Amino acid sequence: MSAAQRRDRLRATAAERGLDAVLVTNLLNVRYLTGFTGSNGVLLVRTEGDDVLGTDGRYTTQARAQAPDLELLIDRATVAGVAREAVRRGVGTLGYESHDVTVDGLAALEDVLADAAAGGTVPALSSIHRAVEAQRAIKDDTEVEALRRACAIADQALAELAAEGALRPGRTELQVGRELDARMLALGAEAPSFETIVATGANSAIPHHRPDSTVLEQGNFLKIDFGATVDGYHSDMTRTLVLGAAADWQREIYELVAASQAAGRAALAVGADVVAVDAAARDVIADAGHGEHFSHGLGHGVGLEIHEAPGIGPLGAGTLAAGMAVTVEPGVYLPGHGGVRIEDTLVVTADGPELLTLTSKELLVL
Amino acid sequence: MSAAQRRDRLRATAAERGLDAVLVTNLLNVRYLTGFTGSNGVLLVRTEGDDVLGTDGRYTTQARAQAPDLELLIDRATVAGVAREAVRRGVGTLGYESHDVTVDGLAALEDVLADAAAGGTVPALSSIHRAVEAQRAIKDDTEVEALRRACAIADQALAELAAEGALRPGRTELQVGRELDARMLALGAEAPSFETIVATGANSAIPHHRPDSTVLEQGNFLKIDFGATVDGYHSDMTRTLVLGAAADWQREIYELVAASQAAGRAALAVGADVVAVDAAARDVIADAGHGEHFSHGLGHGVGLEIHEAPGIGPLGAGTLAAGMAVTVEPGVYLPGHGGVRIEDTLVVTADGPELLTLTSKELLVL
Numbered sequence: 001m002s003a004a005q006r007r008d009r010l011r012a013t014a015a016e017r018g019l020d021a022v023l024v025t026n027l028l029n030v031r032y033l034t035g036f037t038g039s040n041g042v043l044l045v046r047t048e049g050d051d052v053l054g055t056d057g058r059y060t061t062q063a064r065a066q067a068p069d070l071e072l073l074i075d076r077a078t079v080a081g082v083a084r085e086a087v088r089r090g091v092g093t094l095g096y097e098s099h100d101v102t103v104d105g106l107a108a109l110e111d112v113l114a115d116a117a118a119g120g121t122v123p124a125l126s127s128i129h130r131a132v133e134a135q136r137a138i139k140d141d142t143e144v145e146a147l148r149r150a151c152a153i154a155d156q157a158l159a160e161l162a163a164e165g166a167l168r169p170g171r172t173e174l175q176v177g178r179e180l181d182a183r184m185l186a187l188g189a190e191a192p193s194f195e196t197i198v199a200t201g202a203n204s205a206i207p208h209h210r211p212d213s214t215v216l217e218q219g220n221f222l223k224i225d226f227g228a229t230v231d232g233y234h235s236d237m238t239r240t241l242v243l244g245a246a247a248d249w250q251r252e253i254y255e256l257v258a259a260s261q262a263a264g265r266a267a268l269a270v271g272a273d274v275v276a277v278d279a280a281a282r283d284v285i286a287d288a289g290h291g292e293h294f295s296h297g298l299g300h301g302v303g304l305e306i307h308e309a310p311g312i313g314p315l316g317a318g319t320l321a322a323g324m325a326v327t328v329e330p331g332v333y334l335p336g337h338g339g340v341r342i343e344d345t346l347v348v349t350a351d352g353p354e355l356l357t358l359t360s361k362e363l364l365v366l
Numbered sequence: 367m368s369a370a371q372r373r374d375r376l377r378a379t380a381a382e383r384g385l386d387a388v389l390v391t392n393l394l395n396v397r398y399l400t401g402f403t404g405s406n407g408v409l410l411v412r413t414e415g416d417d418v419l420g421t422d423g424r425y426t427t428q429a430r431a432q433a434p435d436l437e438l439l440i441d442r443a444t445v446a447g448v449a450r451e452a453v454r455r456g457v458g459t460l461g462y463e464s465h466d467v468t469v470d471g472l473a474a475l476e477d478v479l480a481d482a483a484a485g486g487t488v489p490a491l492s493s494i495h496r497a498v499e500a501q502r503a504i505k506d507d508t509e510v511e512a513l514r515r516a517c518a519i520a521d522q523a524l525a526e527l528a529a530e531g532a533l534r535p536g537r538t539e540l541q542v543g544r545e546l547d548a549r550m551l552a553l554g555a556e557a558p559s560f561e562t563i564v565a566t567g568a569n570s571a572i573p574h575h576r577p578d579s580t581v582l583e584q585g586n587f588l589k590i591d592f593g594a595t596v597d598g599y600h601s602d603m604t605r606t607l608v609l610g611a612a613a614d615w616q617r618e619i620y621e622l623v624a625a626s627q628a629a630g631r632a633a634l635a636v637g638a639d640v641v642a643v644d645a646a647a648r649d650v651i652a653d654a655g656h657g658e659h660f661s662h663g664l665g666h667g668v669g670l671e672i673h674e675a676p677g678i679g680p681l682g683a684g685t686l687a688a689g690m691a692v693t694v695e696p697g698v699y700l701p702g703h704g705g706v707r708i709e710d711t712l713v714v715t716a717d718g719p720e721l722l723t724l725t726s727k728e729l730l731v732l
Contacts, residue, residue, distance in 0.1 A: 039574075057661045058574050076681065098469035103493070106469050127469070178551060185544060195557075208405075208424045295423045315442065335427075 001140040003035045004069060007045050013131050014047050014095055021046040021086055022095035022128055025079060025105075028304045029097070029132040031232065034067040042082045049089060054082035079105070080112045087116035091123050098127035130309070137301055137309040138323040143233060144347055147302070147325055150189070150235035151345050151356035153228040157183040158239065158359055167366050169218050169243055173198040173211035176224070184228040193227030193234040193306050204240065205339040207296055207331060218244040221338040222366075227306070227345075234306045236327050237357040238343035241364040253290070253332045254340050254363045260284040261342045261361070264298055264328040268346060268353040274316035281330045282314070290332045293339075299327040302345055324348045325356075367506040369401045370435060373411050379497050380413050380461055387412040387452055388461035388494055391445060391471075394670045395463070395498040397598065400433040408448045415455060420448035445471070446478045453482035457489050464493035496675070503667055503675040504689040509599060510713055513668070513691050516555070516601035517711050517722035519594040523549040524605065524725055533732050535584050535609055539564040539577035542590070550594040559593030559600040559672050570606065571705035573662055573697060584610040587704040588732075593672070593711075600672045602693050603723040604709035607730040616706075619656070619698045620729045623706045626650040627727070630664055630694040634712060634719040640682035647696045648680070656698045659705075665693040668711055690714045691722075 010033065014022045024030055024043040030053075031037055033045070038059035044052040054073040055063050063072055075081025086094055094113070101109065106125075114122050139147065157180055161167055166179055177198040184192060199209035204221040216222060225238040240257075242250055264281030278298040285294045297313025302325050310318055312326060320326075329343030342361055346353040376399065380388045390396050390409040396419075397403055399411070404425035410418040420439040421429050429438055441447025452460055460479070467475065472491075480488050505513065523546055527533055532545055543564040550558060565575035570587040582588060586609050593601040606623075608616055630647030644664040651660045663679025668691050676684055678692060686692075695709030708727055712719040 061572065099471075100468060102466060102468055103464035103472050104495075105465075129470075178548075182544075182548065191561075206427060 001142060003033055003067070006135065007033050007051060009135055010045050010132060011047055014045065014128070017095065017126070017128065019047060019093045019095040019126060019128070020091040020123075022131075023079075023083065023086065024097065024132060026097050026100040026132065029100075029136070032132065032136055032304060034070060036063050036066045037232065038062055040078055042078045044082050044086055046089070046091070052082060052085055054078045054085075079109065083109055083112045084116040087113060087123060092121065094123040094125055095128040095131075096125055097129075097132070099130055133309055136303055138321055139303060139325050139347065140323070143303060144323075144325065146231040146233035147235060147345065147347070148356055150193070150228045150230040150233050151237065151358070153184050153187045153189050153230065154226060154235045154237050155357060155359045156187055157228070158224065158226075162364070162366065167216070167222060167241065167243070169216050171216050172213045173200055173203070173216070174213060176216070176222075177211040180224070180226055184226075187228070189228035189230060190232075191229045193229050193236055197223070197225035197238075199223045200243075202336050202338060205333040205335050205337055207333060207339070207341070216243055219247065221250060221340065223339065223341060225341065225343065232304050234302050234304075235357065236302050236306060236329075236343060236345050237359065238329055238341045239359055239361070239364070240340040240342060241366055243366055246363060246365055250338065251363065253334070256285060256288050256290065257330055257332050257340045257342050258361055258363075260294075260330040261328055261344070264330060265344065265346060265353055265355070268320060268326065268328065268348050270320060270322050270348060270350055272320045274310050274312045274318055274320065275314060277320065278313050278316065281328065285330060285332060293332045293334060294330055295333065296331070299329050299343075301326050320348045322348055322350050367508060369399055369433070372501060373399050373417055375501055376411050376498060377413055380411065380494070383461065383492070383494065385413060385459045385461040385492060385494070386457040386489075388497075389445075389448065389452065389475075390463065390498060392463050392466040392498065395466075395502070398498065398502055398670060400436060402429050402432045403598065404428055406444055408444045410448050410452055412455070412457070418448060418451055420444045420451075445475065449475055449478045450482040453479060453489060458487065460489040460491055461494040461497075462491055463495075463498070465496055499675055502669055504687055505669060505691050505713065506689070509669060510689075510691065512597040512599035513601060513711065513713070514722055516559070516594045516596040516599050517603070517724070519550050519553045519555050519596065520592060520601045520603050521723060521725045522553055523594070524590065524592075524603075528730070528732065533582070533588060533607065533609070535582050537582050538579045539566055539569070539582070540579060542582070542588075543577040543592075546590065546592055550592075553594070555594035555596060556598070557595045559595050559602055563589070563591035563604075565589045566609075568702050568704060571699040571701050571703055573699060573705070573707070582609055585613065587616060587706065589705065589707060591707065591709065598670050600668050600670075601723065602668050602672060602695075602709060602711050603725065604695055604707045605725055605727070605730070606706040606708060607732055609732055612729060612731055616704065617729065619700070620706050622651060622654050622656065623696055623698050623708050624727055624729075626660075626696040627694055627708045627710070630696060631710065631712065631719055631721070634686060634692065634694070634714050636686060636688050636714060636716055638686045640676050640678045640684055640686065641680060643686065644679050644682065647694065651696060651698060659698045659700060660696055661699065662697070665695050665709075667692050686714045688714055688716050
C-alpha cells in the first residue's frame with residue numbers, strides 16, 4: 001500500500017468523525033503516512049484538499065525526495081507552522097493525537113491557532129486518539145515484506161555466529177552481543193531492533209539483562225534476544241541455548257517453555273482474544289507449577305516500533321486480526337539459577353500464523 | 367553530587383512552590399534523580415517523607431541495585447501505582463511534568479487520583495514544568511567527568527582510524543561510520559551518541575547526511591559528526607578533513623568556519639546571552655557573505671540527552687551559567703558542492719570554557 005493510500009484511509013476516518021483535517025505529530029505515524037524518515041516531521045491530512053508535510057531546513061532535500069507527492073512546508077517551529085497553515089486553509093475542526101501531544105504542547109497549539117485565527121473562528125481541536133496506530137496494527141504487504149527481511153537477517157546472523165563457533169565458553173556476553181549486531185549490519189540491517197540481550201548462567205534468569213563482561217561457561221544457558229531493523233521495521237527473536245551438555249533441570253524448563261510457546265503460536269487466530277492467547281501459553285507453564293516464574297506478558301505487536309499494538313498479555317484487550325504482526329515469547333526464570341525464553345515474530349493470517357523467524361526451536365547444545 | 371542530593375534540590379523547589387510531592391515521569395529525569403537506568407521508571411519525590419521509585423517486575427533486581435536507598439514499588443501500571451501511593455500517603459498538591467505527560471496521560475492520571483481518593487480529597491495537580499531539566503542543565507563534577515570520558519573516547523577513536531589509514535579514498539561512508547562506532551565501543555563507550563554522520567563530496571553540504579555507500583574520493587571533503595556515550599552522557603564532535611590536497615575554495619570555507627567556531631567558543635562566558643553567543647560566530651560567516659549557507663543554530667546543551675538545554679541559536683533565550691555543557695558547531699554548506707562543520711563539546715566555567723573534545727581543528731589533509 002502506498003503512503004497516499006494510507007493517508008486516504010486516515011482521511012476517511014477523519015471525515016467519519018466530522019473533522020476537516022488531522023494534525024499528525026507522532027513521528028512514526030508521519031513516516032507511515034508519508035515515507036519521510038527525518039527526525040522532525042508534522043503532517044496535515046485534510047478531508048478535502050491537499051495534504052501538507054512540515055519539517056525544517058535540515059530536511060528540505062530529503063523530504064522532497066521521500067515524499068515527492070506532498071506539499072512541503074519548511075518552518076523551524078514546525079508544529080506551529082503547520083497549524084497556522086491549517087487555519088489559513090479554513091480548517092474548522094482539527095483532529096490531533098492526544099496520546100502524543102503533551103499537556104504543554106496542547107497549550108502551545110491552542111495559542112498558535114488562536115493567534116493565527118486573528119479574531120476569526122479558532123479551529124476546534126478534537127482527539128483522533130490512536131487512529132493511525134490502529135491502521136498500523138494491520139500490516140500491508142510492503143510492511144510484511146520488510147518484517148520478513150528483518151527476520152531473515154536475524155536468523156542468518158545467529159546461524160553464522162553459531163556455525164563459526166562464536167558462541168563458545170570463554171567469550172563474554174558483550175562480545176557475543178556486539179558480534180551479532182555487527183553481523184546484522186553487515187547483512188543489511190539498518191540497526192539492531194533494540195539493545196541486544198545476551199545473558200548467560202544466572203543472568204539468563206533476568207528477563208531483560210543487559211550484556212556485560214560475564215564469561216560464557218560450560219553447562220550454562222545462553223539466552224539471546226535480538227532483532228534487526230529493515231526499512232524501519234523491527235524483527236524480534238529469542239533463542240536459549242546450552243553450552244556443552246544440558247542438565248536435566250535445563251532440559252525440563254526448556255521443554256516446558258517450548259510447549260508453552262507452541263501453544264501460544266497455535267492460539268494466534270483471527271478473532272482470538274489477546275487475553276485468551278496469553279492464557280493458552282501461560283496455562284502450560286502454570287500447570288507445571290512455574291506460573292510465578294513467567295513474569296511478563298506473552299507478546300506484543302511489532303512494526304515501526306519494537307513494541308506496538310496489540311499487547312498480548314493478561315491485561316490486554318481486543319482481538320487479533322489478519323495482518324497483525326506479533327511476538328510470542330513465554331519464559332521461565334529461576335532467580336539465581338537460570339532462565340529460558342523462546343520468542344518468534346509471526347503474522348496473523350486467515351490461514352493461521354505465518355512464522356517469520358525461522359531459526360530452529362529445538363534445544364541447541366553447542 | 368549523589369542522586370539523593372539531586373532529589374533534595376528538587377524537594378526544595380517543590381516546597382517553594384507549595385507542593386507536597388512531585389511525580390517525575392520523564393525517564394531521563396528519573397535516571398538523573400535515582401541512578402536507575404531501566405526503561406520504565408516513575409519517581410515520587412515528597413517534600414516530607416520518603417521518596418518512592420516505581421517500576422515493573424522486569425526491573426526489581428536492577429532497581430534495588432541501582433537505587434538501594436529508595437523505597438521500591440513494583441506495578442505494571444507504574445504511573446497509576448505511584449499516583450495511588452501518593453494519595454495513600456496524603457499528598458494534597460502533586461507536581462507533574464506537563465512537558466512530558468501527554469494529554470491522554472493527564473486524563474488517566476486524574477482518573478487514577480480520583481479513584482484512589484475514594485470520595486476523599488483528590489490531590490490537586492500542578493505543573494513543575496522543566497524543573498528537573500533546569501537542574502540538569504548545570505552539570506556537577508560526576509557529570510562533567512562522564513562527559514570528559516565520552517569526549518576522550520571520541521577523540522581517540524578518530525585518531526586511531528586516521529592513524530590506521532581507515533579514512534582513505536575507495537572506502538564508503540558507511541564503512542567509515544561503522545568502524546568509528548565499533549572503535550568507540552571497543553574503547554568503552556556504551557553506544558554511539560547518535561547515528562554517526564559521515565558525509566563526503568557533495569554529501570558534506572547536507573548538514574545531517576545519513577551515511578550511505580558513497581565512496582571517498584581524492585580532493586573531497588570528509589565531514590564526520592559523532593560522539594560516544596559514557597554512563598549515559600553524550601559527547602558530540604564534528605571534524606571536516608580533506609582527502610589529498612585541499613583546493614583553495616575548500617581551504618577558504620574551512621578557515622572561515624574555524625574562525626567562526628573560535629569566535630563562538632570565545633563567547634562562552636558565564637552570563638552570556640545565548641543569542642549573542644550565536645551571533646558572535648554567525649557574524650563571522652555572514653560578514654564573509656556566507657550567512658545563508660549557515661542554516662542551523664550554533665549549538666546545544668549535551669548531557670543525558672544529545673540535545674538538551676540550553677539551545678544556542680538565533681531563536682534561543684536565556685544566559686549561560688557555570689557548569690553548562692554545550693556544543694559550538696557552525697557550518698558553511700555549499701549545496702551540490704561541499705560543506706564544512708567544526709564542532710566541539712565544552713563546559714562553561716567562571717574561568718572561561720573548558721574544551722572537552724581535544725582533536726585538532728587544523729585542517730587535516732589525509
